[in-house]
Amino acid sequence: MATTLFTNAFVMSCSDQIGDLEQADVLVEGTRIAKVGPGIEASGAETVDASGMILMPGMIDTHSHLWETPFKGRVSEGWGMEYFTNIHPMVSFYTAEDAYAGIYAGLVESLAAGVTTMFDYNTCIHSPAHADAAMQAIKDAGIRGVMGYDLRGKSPHSKPELAPSEARFDDISRLRSTIGNGKEDLLRLAVCLGDISADTIDQAIKEIDFSRSVGCMMSWHCNKAGEIEAIADRGKLGPDLLPAHGNYT
Numbered sequence: 001m002a003t004t005l006f007t008n009a010f011v012m013s014c015s016d017q018i019g020d021l022e023q024a025d026v027l028v029e030g031t032r033i034a035k036v037g038p039g040i041e042a043s044g045a046e047t048v049d050a051s052g053m054i055l056m057p058g059m060i061d062t063h064s065h066l067w068e069t070p071f072k073g074r075v076s077e078g079w080g081m082e083y084f085t086n087i088h089p090m091v092s093f094y095t096a097e098d099a100y101a102g103i104y105a106g107l108v109e110s111l112a113a114g115v116t117t118m119f120d121y122n123t124c125i126h127s128p129a130h131a132d133a134a135m136q137a138i139k140d141a142g143i144r145g146v147m148g149y150d151l152r153g154k155s156p157h158s159k160p161e162l163a164p165s166e167a168r169f170d171d172i173s174r175l176r177s178t179i180g181n182g183k184e185d186l187l188r189l190a191v192c193l194g195d196i197s198a199d200t201i202d203q204a205i206k207e208i209d210f211s212r213s214v215g216c217m218m219s220w221h222c223n224k225a226g227e228i229e230a231i232a233d234r235g236k237l238g239p240d241l242l243p244a245h246g247n248y249t
C-alpha cells in the first residue's frame with residue numbers, strides 16, 4: 001500500500017473537529033487520509049514538501065459541459081447569446097472520439113485545479129458510442145465523476161442517432177447495468193432532464209419516474225421561474241434532483 005506524507009502545508013481541513021492548521025502534515029495511506037496534524041512521522045513514506053501551499057479536500061464541480069473544453073477560448077469574454085451562437089453548433093460535428101478527447105482534457109484540467117469530483121452535464125450524446133466515450137473518459141481520468149446523460153439531444157446541424165427523451169431510455173438502462181452507481185462508486189450515471197414548463201411537465205414527470213426506476217440521480221437547467229414548484233406540485237421533488245443554475249424557483 002502506497003503511503004504519502006505531505007509536510008508543512010497550510011491545511012484547510014473543512015472539518016469542525018480539525019479546523020485550519022497554519023503548518024501541519026497530512027498522512028495518506030492508500031486512498032485514505034490516516035492522520036492530520038503537526039510533526040507526523042511515517043517511516044518509509046514518500047514525502048512531499050508542501051511548504052507555502054494550501055492542502056485541502058478536493059473541490060466539487062456540480063455542473064460543467066466538458067465536451068466544450070476545446071472551444072472555451074471562443075467565448076472567453078462573451079456571455080449569453082455569444083455562447084449559444086459560438087459553442088452550441090459545434091456539437092453537431094462531434095464524433096465519439098472528439099467527445100472523449102474534449103471530456104478527458106477537461107477532467108485533467110479540473111484535477112490540476114483541485115477539482116476531484118465532477119458532474120459532467122453531457123449535451124453531446126448523438127449515439128450510444130458517444131455515451132460510451134464519455135464514460136470511458138471519466139474512468140481514464142481517475143476522477144470521481146458523474147456522467148449526466150442529456151435527454152434533449154439537441155444538434156442544430158445534424159440529426160442524432162438517438163432521438164430525444166424516451167427514445168434514450170433504453171441506452172440509459174444499458175449504461176446503468178454496467179456500473180454500481182452507489183455513493184462510493186467513482187463513476188456514476190445521472191439523467192439530465194428535458195425542459196420543464198407548464199407545457200412539458202407531464203413529459204418531465206415521465207423522465208423523473210424513469211430515472212428513479214433505474215436508480216439515477218437527475219439534473220436539469222433550471223432557468224425559469226416556477227420549475228421547482230411545478231415538480232413539487234406533482235409530488236416529485238426529492239434529494240436526487242440537482243437544479244443547475246437555479247436562478248429562479
